[in-house]
Amino acid sequence: TGAFTYDPGFTSTASCESKITFIDGDQGVLLHRGYPIDQLAEQSNFMEVSYLLLNGELPSKSELEQFSNHITRHTMVHEQLAQFYRGFRRDAHPMAVMCGVVGALSAFYHDSTDISDPHQRLVASHRLIAKIPTIAAMAYKYSVGQPFVYPKNNLSYTGNFLNMTFSVPAEEYEIDPVVEAAMDKIFILHADHEQNASTSTVRLAGSSGANPFACIAAGIACLWGPAHGGANEAALNMLREIGHIDRIPEYIARAKNKDDPFRLMGFGHRVYKNYDPRAKVLGKAATEVLNKLGKQDPILDVARKLEEIALTDPYFIEKKLYPNVDFYSGVILSAIGFPTTMFTVLFALARTVGWVAQWNEMIADPEQKIGRPRQLYTGAAQRDYVPLAQR
Numbered sequence: 001t002g003a004f005t006y007d008p009g010f011t012s013t014a015s016c017e018s019k020i021t022f023i024d025g026d027q028g029v030l031l032h033r034g035y036p037i038d039q040l041a042e043q044s045n046f047m048e049v050s051y052l053l054l055n056g057e058l059p060s061k062s063e064l065e066q067f068s069n070h071i072t073r074h075t076m077v078h079e080q081l082a083q084f085y086r087g088f089r090r091d092a093h094p095m096a097v098m099c100g101v102v103g104a105l106s107a108f109y110h111d112s113t114d115i116s117d118p119h120q121r122l123v124a125s126h127r128l129i130a131k132i133p134t135i136a137a138m139a140y141k142y143s144v145g146q147p148f149v150y151p152k153n154n155l156s157y158t159g160n161f162l163n164m165t166f167s168v169p170a171e172e173y174e175i176d177p178v179v180e181a182a183m184d185k186i187f188i189l190h191a192d193h194e195q196n197a198s199t200s201t202v203r204l205a206g207s208s209g210a211n212p213f214a215c216i217a218a219g220i221a222c223l224w225g226p227a228h229g230g231a232n233e234a235a236l237n238m239l240r241e242i243g244h245i246d247r248i249p250e251y252i253a254r255a256k257n258k259d260d261p262f263r264l265m266g267f268g269h270r271v272y273k274n275y276d277p278r279a280k281v282l283g284k285a286a287t288e289v290l291n292k293l294g295k296q297d298p299i300l301d302v303a304r305k306l307e308e309i310a311l312t313d314p315y316f317i318e319k320k321l322y323p324n325v326d327f328y329s330g331v332i333l334s335a336i337g338f339p340t341t342m343f344t345v346l347f348a349l350a351r352t353v354g355w356v357a358q359w360n361e362m363i364a365d366p367e368q369k370i371g372r373p374r375q376l377y378t379g380a381a382q383r384d385y386v387p388l389a390q391r
């Protein structure tokens, strides 16, 4: 009963009004607060883009300094939080660890429970953006059995993350500016993407007034799936499995076979029916970064050839399947030295900014209500209970 629109997968339902991100999927356009993603990726930096997403405008020099200082001041996590890691098996997937540890932050910041106070919302937002690199780096360190590295406040946001991830007490670690720039670009390209599954999850969780740290943990859980953020890990694993350009046709044939559940990971998108503009930037960056680092990886050739073959194949043309953000990012992350299990963690780190910006926008919206979809009931009609002895 009732006049509901049945829209499985929400393919045609706008769940909110938003001023943060604009996507034109047919043209392959992505704008943050009006600024094209390629301009931001090439000319801006992640701290500036974070400010932009949160505040609506690019910062002045002093605004950026103040914002970066606020973030830097919150990078430490409570020492007790480190104990959470030790409760996980050492071979736990870092995304499982992220879900648990970020959720656990809600137990440390009870002041954030009062989300009606804009100041508390701001503090919670800064804490989340500041602590997520520390938490992600700790997840990595735990997985490789190395000691945690504390944040260093004199480093950039991205430099600090790299230092916490790759430095070890026994050796001097110098941040390679090529790696820092590539990482920062990857963070910018993953920062927000309007009402995708994980962002909608954060909004839905937050719509009940839940603690913001718990809401972001919900977003992380959703992002983990291979149809969403987990695709970057799956894409690189797939490229490695293909291994040589000679084997590409076999995988293209599998992707087209209706009876085979296999999909080309890093291909296709709910909204883009054209080249994902983020994949364009990353495809270019992959060659540049590998060249600059003096690294060669045969999977880059596999990726390029796979793209070339897929883009000329009638199946992919007809279904408008193009490379998405997850297709080339793994090649760069792998060259930097991350294991595939960390790829989605890096996505979560960057997307935290978008989640936080969207959460703030929702809470401040006077039209905001608890998210409560309806359903089309297809189950049994009313019937009488039958006692166990008679069944």
Ligand code: CMC
Pocket (backbone or CB within 6 Å): 009, 196, 226, 227, 228, 229, 230, 231, 255, 256, 262, 263, 264, 265, 266, 267, 268, 269, 270, 271, 319, 321, 324, 325, 326
């Ligand atoms: N390989 C082969 N066929 C595909 C693929 C693919 N990667 N993606 C979609 N199709 C086919 C699909 O089989 C379907 O065919 P038919 O109409 O004959 O049933 C048609 O294209 C439409 O697919 P859909 O699943 O109905 O489309 P959707 O909008 O629900 O799904 C998607 C979008 C991204 C989940 C899907 O394209 C996919 O599974 N891609 C692979 C995973 C991936 O790369 N995900 C990352 C998305 S971008 C970043 C992010 O969100 O994190």
